[in-house]
Amino acid sequence: EVVLTQSPGTLSLSPGERATLSCRASQSLYINYLAWYQQKPGQPPRLVIYGASSRASGIPERFSGSGSGTDFSLTISRLEPDDFAMYYCQHYGTSPFTFGPGTKVDIK
Amino acid sequence: EVQLLESGGGLVQPGGSLRLSCAASGFSFNNYAMGWVRQSPGEGLEWVSTIGGTGRTTYYADSVKGRFTISRDSSKNMLYLQMKSLRAEDTAVYYCAKYSYDSARSALDSWGQGTLVTVSS
Numbered sequence: 001e002v003v004l005t006q007s008p009g010t011l012s013l014s015p016g017e018r019a020t021l022s023c024r025a026s027q028s029l030y031i032n033y034l035a036w037y038q039q040k041p042g043q044p045p046r047l048v049i050y051g052a053s054s055r056a057s058g059i060p061e062r063f064s065g066s067g068s069g070t071d072f073s074l075t076i077s078r079l080e081p082d083d084f085a086m087y088y089c090q091h092y093g094t095s096p097f098t099f100g101p102g103t104k105v106d107i108k
Numbered sequence: 109e110v111q112l113l114e115s116g117g118g119l120v121q122p123g124g125s126l127r128l129s130c131a132a133s134g135f136s137f138n139n140y141a142m143g144w145v146r147q148s149p150g151e152g153l154e155w156v157s158t159i160g161g162t163g164r165t166t167y168y169a170d171s172v173k174g175r176f177t178i179s180r181d182s183s184k185n186m187l188y189l190q191m192k193s194l195r196a197e198d199t200a201v202y203y204c205a206k207y208s209y210d211s212a213r214s215a216l217d218s219w220g221q222g223t224l225v226t227v228s229s
Contacts, residue, residue, distance in 0.1 A: 035215040037153070044203055044222055045145075045153060050215035057217075088153050092213055095167040099145075099153040 002026055002091050004100035012108040019076040021103045023089035028069045030093030036065055036074045040085045048087070049074060079105070110134040110218040112204045117223030124194050124227070130187040130204030130220060137185040138162075141207035143216060144178065144189050146200035146225075156202070157189065161210035172198075194227045201225075
């Protein structure tokens with residue numbers, strides 16, 4: 001089973017700052033089958049990045065994903081008020097398709 | 109527009125059963141894998157189960173294997189999760205989600221609003 005570790009647990013930043021979130025896998029992922037999801041309180045998750053680096057439909061260009069193998073990251077170039085939320089990574093190469101524990105991006 | 113509407117949640121006693129349903133619309137249901145993801149109160153996301161477009165391929169998390177059964181009815185555009193031998197740790201909001209392709213090896217690109225299952229005596 002692939003175990004995903006996300007860091008930091010909480011990221012406190014101000015609007016306009018750059019956010020870099022990390023997701024590390026316990027073993028190399030199959031063809032970078034890694035996704036990032038954003039979730040706000042009381043709402044379902046929303047797909048942000050798939051295939052480690054492809055933006056989902058409707059996602060602003062300030063969101064970017066990178067990485068391969070076991071180390072992946074999600075970068076938000078300039079935080080906007082709407083970006084403060086929880087972010088989860090998930091791998092989908094082999095079952096079980098586990099999620100990471102999440103990183104909370106909150107307002108400093 | 110893709111719409112996923114879950115129903116069937118509620119309060120159930122430990123050891124009991126419940127069937128969740130998800131009504132799908134706005135896309136060609138047969139052509140996409142579907143799944144269930146749950147979230148316990150105040151906790152993170154947990155993948156539960158996935159089913160392929162034809163219904164022949166299914167996957168389960170170890171925590172629910174042997175107790176939960178995922179199925180789909182393409183004639184009704186419905187996804188189901190039959191849950192039995194429920195435990196307190198199954199208490200969660202259960203989300204129905206659509207995959208990007210007819211494959212579990214794709215991301216979950218649309219989600220329902222979720223239905224709450226509470227297992228308690």
